[in-house]
Amino acid sequence: MSKGLPKRSENYSEWYNELVKRADLAENSAVRGCMVIKPYGYSIWEKMQRALDDMFKETGHTNAYFPLFVPKSLFEAEEKNAEGFAKECAVVTHYRLKNDPDNKGKLIVDPNARLEEELVVRPTSEAIIWSTYKNWIQSYRDLPLLINQWANVVRWEMRTRLFLRTAEFLWQEGHTAHATKEEAIAETEQMLDVYATFAEEFMAVPVIRGKKTANERFAGADDTYCIEAMMQDGKALQAGTSHFLGQNFAKAFDVKFSNKENQQDYVWGTSWGVSTRLMGALIMAHSDDEGLVLPPKLAPIQVVIVPIFKGAEQLEAISEKVLPIVKTLKKLGISVKFDNSDKQSPGFKFAEYELKGVPVRLAIGARDLANGTVEIARRDTKEKKTYEIDGVVEVIQNLLEEIQENIYNRALSFRTANTLEVDSWDEFVKTLDEKPGFISAHWDGSSETEEKIKELTKATIRCIPLDAKEEEGKCIYTGNPSSRRVIFARAY
Amino acid sequence: MSKGLPKRSENYSEWYNELVKRADLAENSAVRGCMVIKPYGYSIWEKMQRALDDMFKETGHTNAYFPLFVPKSLFEAEEKNAEGFAKECAVVTHYRLKNDPDNKGKLIVDPNARLEEELVVRPTSEAIIWSTYKNWIQSYRDLPLLINQWANVVRWEMRTRLFLRTAEFLWQEGHTAHATKEEAIAETEQMLDVYATFAEEFMAVPVIRGKKTANERFAGADDTYCIEAMMQDGKALQAGTSHFLGQNFAKAFDVKFSNKENQQDYVWGTSWGVSTRLMGALIMAHSDDEGLVLPPKLAPIQVVIVPIFKGAEQLEAISEKVLPIVKTLKKLGISVKFDNSDKQSPGFKFAEYELKGVPVRLAIGARDLANGTVEIARRDTKEKKTYEIDGVVEVIQNLLEEIQENIYNRALSFRTANTLEVDSWDEFVKTLDEKPGFISAHWDGSSETEEKIKELTKATIRCIPLDAKEEEGKCIYTGNPSSRRVIFARAY
Ligand SMILES: [Zn+2]
Ligand SMILES: [Zn+2]
Numbered sequence: 001m002s003k004g005l006p007k008r009s010e011n012y013s014e015w016y017n018e019l020v021k022r023a024d025l026a027e028n029s030a031v032r033g034c035m036v037i038k039p040y041g042y043s044i045w046e047k048m049q050r051a052l053d054d055m056f057k058e059t060g061h062t063n064a065y066f067p068l069f070v071p072k073s074l075f076e077a078e079e080k081n082a083e084g085f086a087k088e089c090a091v092v093t094h095y096r097l098k099n100d101p102d103n104k105g106k107l108i109v110d111p112n113a114r115l116e117e118e119l120v121v122r123p124t125s126e127a128i129i130w131s132t133y134k135n136w137i138q139s140y141r142d143l144p145l146l147i148n149q150w151a152n153v154v155r156w157e158m159r160t161r162l163f164l165r166t167a168e169f170l171w172q173e174g175h176t177a178h179a180t181k182e183e184a185i186a187e188t189e190q191m192l193d194v195y196a197t198f199a200e201e202f203m204a205v206p207v208i209r210g211k212k213t214a215n216e217r218f219a220g221a222d223d224t225y226c227i228e229a230m231m232q233d234g235k236a237l238q239a240g241t242s243h244f245l246g247q248n249f250a251k252a253f254d255v256k257f258s259n260k261e262n263q264q265d266y267v268w269g270t271s272w273g274v275s276t277r278l279m280g281a282l283i284m285a286h287s288d289d290e291g292l293v294l295p296p297k298l299a300p301i302q303v304v305i306v307p308i309f310k311g312a313e314q315l316e317a318i319s320e321k322v323l324p325i326v327k328t329l330k331k332l333g334i335s336v337k338f339d340n341s342d343k344q345s346p347g348f349k350f351a352e353y354e355l356k357g358v359p360v361r362l363a364i365g366a367r368d369l370a371n372g373t374v375e376i377a378r379r380d381t382k383e384k385k386t387y388e389i390d391g392v393v394e395v396i397q398n399l400l401e402e403i404q405e406n407i408y409n410r411a412l413s414f415r416t417a418n419t420l421e422v423d424s425w426d427e428f429v430k431t432l433d434e435k436p437g438f439i440s441a442h443w444d445g446s447s448e449t450e451e452k453i454k455e456l457t458k459a460t461i462r463c464i465p466l467d468a469k470e471e472e473g474k475c476i477y478t479g480n481p482s483s484r485r486v487i488f489a490r491a492y
Numbered sequence: 493m494s495k496g497l498p499k500r501s502e503n504y505s506e507w508y509n510e511l512v513k514r515a516d517l518a519e520n521s522a523v524r525g526c527m528v529i530k531p532y533g534y535s536i537w538e539k540m541q542r543a544l545d546d547m548f549k550e551t552g553h554t555n556a557y558f559p560l561f562v563p564k565s566l567f568e569a570e571e572k573n574a575e576g577f578a579k580e581c582a583v584v585t586h587y588r589l590k591n592d593p594d595n596k597g598k599l600i601v602d603p604n605a606r607l608e609e610e611l612v613v614r615p616t617s618e619a620i621i622w623s624t625y626k627n628w629i630q631s632y633r634d635l636p637l638l639i640n641q642w643a644n645v646v647r648w649e650m651r652t653r654l655f656l657r658t659a660e661f662l663w664q665e666g667h668t669a670h671a672t673k674e675e676a677i678a679e680t681e682q683m684l685d686v687y688a689t690f691a692e693e694f695m696a697v698p699v700i701r702g703k704k705t706a707n708e709r710f711a712g713a714d715d716t717y718c719i720e721a722m723m724q725d726g727k728a729l730q731a732g733t734s735h736f737l738g739q740n741f742a743k744a745f746d747v748k749f750s751n752k753e754n755q756q757d758y759v760w761g762t763s764w765g766v767s768t769r770l771m772g773a774l775i776m777a778h779s780d781d782e783g784l785v786l787p788p789k790l791a792p793i794q795v796v797i798v799p800i801f802k803g804a805e806q807l808e809a810i811s812e813k814v815l816p817i818v819k820t821l822k823k824l825g826i827s828v829k830f831d832n833s834d835k836q837s838p839g840f841k842f843a844e845y846e847l848k849g850v851p852v853r854l855a856i857g858a859r860d861l862a863n864g865t866v867e868i869a870r871r872d873t874k875e876k877k878t879y880e881i882d883g884v885v886e887v888i889q890n891l892l893e894e895i896q897e898n899i900y901n902r903a904l905s906f907r908t909a910n911t912l913e914v915d916s917w918d919e920f921v922k923t924l925d926e927k928p929g930f931i932s933a934h935w936d937g938s939s940e941t942e943e944k945i946k947e948l949t950k951a952t953i954r955c956i957p958l959d960a961k962e963e964e965g966k967c968i969y970t971g972n973p974s975s976r977r978v979i980f981a982r983a984y
Contacts, residue, residue, distance in 0.1 A: 030623050031563060036559065036624055039555065039556045064528070067522075067528065068644055075599070083591075094582075099578075107568045119523065132521065170557065
């Protein structure tokens with residue numbers, strides 16, 4: 001709080017790092033690459049969880065819990081998946097510590113407590129879950145199996161950043177099994193839709209729904225769908241993925257069912273997940289140089305009321321007016337904080353709640369009291385207005401809705417302004433450097449071209465948009481024919 | 493479902509194991525000692541979580557998240573705690589797998605990816621949390637710090653049982669820091685109260701609030717409070733613990749604050765937790781030879797409606813009567829399932845919902861329809877009665893309350909009937925074998941006596957009840973003087 005945040009325009013990356021720490025969202029821990037999610041940050045994550053969980057349940061899913069550890073022999077069963085994650089696996093090799101004989105008060109790993117088979121700390125749970133599904137699925141009557149898990153996973157990353165890329169992160173992972181290919185694809189698409197709806201309606205972050213290229217697919221999937229969001233620096237952030245697994249895991253774990261005709265077949269699978277990475281997207285999409293800007297639907301505190309007073313008597317007079325408002329707001333399900341502490345000045349409080357992204361701030365002083373008014377400031381536009389205290393609850397309700405819409409629209413306009421159709425390689429390179437954003441361009445469909453472009457520009461194909469229209473064109477790099485545009489961008 | 497459960501009277505332990513599996517609560521996994529919590533079991537756990545979480549928040553706590561891993565050097569900082577858990581620690585030593593050069597398609601631990609410092613998978617989080625608190629606490633203004641975490645923990649157990657003792661389990665762990673000893677003790681006691689209230693009002697399990705003896709204290713605590721419940725075989729189950737940590741962790745991690753007089757002092761700590769073990773307590777406290785008996789407040793399905801019909805027309809007529817009831821119940825927040833599937837017979841369904849512990853079952857057939865009646869069965873007493881369909885919603889509401897109370901009262905009566913005051917060693921030994929339950933007896937306060945009694949009888953001191961009255965007596969074993977009775981029992 002002592003000095004301001006770095007400015008986005010000067011150092012976007014530093015601005016993000018500092019904002020995450022100063023707004024009490026998260027911090028680095030004593031464990032390499034693992035973060036501590038602080039109470040304020042966690043309370044936003046809880047709101048995300050609640051909204052997503054409701055959506056999962058409405059679409060027929062139930063939660064369950066599977067082990068943290070995966071025996072190595074299970075882990076390697078689906079080869080592509082295993083290969084994809086092998087380099088990032090934390091491995092448990094021992095199950096006991098003992099006193100260090102050479103160093104009183106210290107412990108060492110007990111060499112006699114070596115596990116017969118090493119355990120991988122789950123980087124994702126397909127292996128352990130499909131090995132379980134094998135016993136749960138015999139007949140078409142057992143299908144579809146629609147299960148979600150909220151869990152921590154570990155992927156040993158070398159370069160980490162709070163929320164965006166950490167060795168341990170929190171997420172949910174859905175794992176479903178189906179009798180037919182069509183049904184599994186429909187599920188994959190449905191869950192992509194759930195994610196897109198959540199991103200747009202709760203996070204107020206517009207997203208592009210698309211498919212990944214073969215290069216960027218989840219290891220072990222036949223198809224990976226994703227939603228891609230644009231951050232304020234023009235970079236893309238993949239905000240959620242939904243995978244059509246084909247019969248790959250069913251074959252690897254021998255999960256068969258007898259269909260209505262009593263024939264045996266492998267089941268079809270999907271998996272889909274979003275993680276605490278969404279916190280990064282939320283922060284980077286909306287916040288400004290003063291701090292967080294939170295969409296009302298995910299703000300732990302939606303309304304803060306700051307009294308401006310001298311002495312107990314003034315505070316009491318203000319409280320008398322404020323407390324009924326607080327009560328009414330709470331009854332309406334609006335989370336409100338009346339900050340009547342006398343330890344900090346109103347100015348300090350204003351800055352603090354701006355930093356924390358509280359959408360609506362009321363200030364009320366002696367003069368307001370006399371006039372029957374209150375000053376209301378909205379966090380998104382920083383606009384302040386004076387209102388009569390009588391209708392204030394309705395004003396707040398409307399304002400919360402308006403802010404939710406406004407920050408969505410602002411993000412959408414930003415994305416529109418920073419998405420360009422580009423048709424030549426020179427323009428492509430120039431645009432990436434001068435006007436970072438999404439580039440809609442033709443690509444010849446080959447992995448080689450994709451990799452070459454990445455090598456030359458650090459831009460990747462974020463996705464082939466689901467709504468991409470058929471269009472004759474030439475690949476931006478090779479000039480080979482292409483039938484639709486894809487989205488290129490540099491990405492988090 | 494094919495054959496009945498083992499009978500409690502014949503093999504209580506087998507009855508429990510089978511019930512957990514057949515009622516779809518949990519099962520063993522491919523990972524030694526780790527369980528899979530199945531959807532139905534998990535949905536009960538979710539209800540527990542929600543209720544507890546609300547209570548934690550009402551008492552001023554917020555959630556946060558700390559890393560899964562604890563570097564060994566931090567883990568060993570509080571010596572007693574480290575010693576207490578060292579023998580049960582899963583240890584991560586490597587962070588990468590690689591292809592096995594001798595075995596195509598297989599992976600091995602990459603010997604070049606050995607961690608410089610081993611990471612302990614948290615068996616409990618005091619170490620990682622207190623090392624973080626050091627940076628969060630400078631002044632009395634930062635206190636109290638009231639944080640809870642929902643997480644998985646790992647304690648490498650050699651003999652495991654579903655829910656009761658597993659290598660990985662889910663729990664919540666509260667970790668608080670205070671300016672004074674008195675405040676920390678008050679917090680410890682408050683959280684014990686929260687646990688007791690939850691056990692009694694939600695789980696319908698009466699508990700004894702008490703303190704552990706020095707022998708049974710949490711490693712690193714100055715005092716451990718606990719709640720103890722009696723299972724139907726007379727054994728005790730520790731259902732929750734709340735620890736007064738004194739300044740032990742503050743000293744180990746150098747967590748000091750400056751008080752109002754600007755003097756430096758170590759902060760005072762507490763920690764408290766309940767786990768998926770509660771699921772074991774819930775199951776064992778109430779269930780019977782037909783299956784689960786769930787308290788309505790934690791039942792995922794509170795009411796099931798089974799139509800008894802032949803053909804689509806009858807079903808339609810029944811549905812017409814039933815659907816408005818379903819709607820009304822849902823509006824009242826009662827979770828209801830109308831099982832109109834024609835794949836199973838009503839008898840099969842009855843048995844299934846009995847097994848799953850659904851508190852209230854409605855059955856409605858053609859004759860009921862003609863009479864304007866419905867048959868209602870309650871799971872706890874298995875009593876069936878016919879009611880007029882008109883007032884049925886109110887009947888159900890009352891019944892749910894009545895069942896909640898009744899199973900609590902039944903458990904309480906059972907405990908009362910199986911708690912004996914015993915004053916001689918012979919009677920003590922005889923009672924343990926012939927009438928297992930709680931024994932209220934005098935003890936001389938020495939750890940030696942406590943251990944001797946345990947060695948001879950396998951009974952431990954469950955707790956020194958908080959409401960134990962002062963009473964002159966002689967130790968059951970040594971005859972030495974004692975001033976209050978303690979609770980002995982064999983325990984899970
Ligand atoms: Zn994408
Ligand atoms: Zn106890």
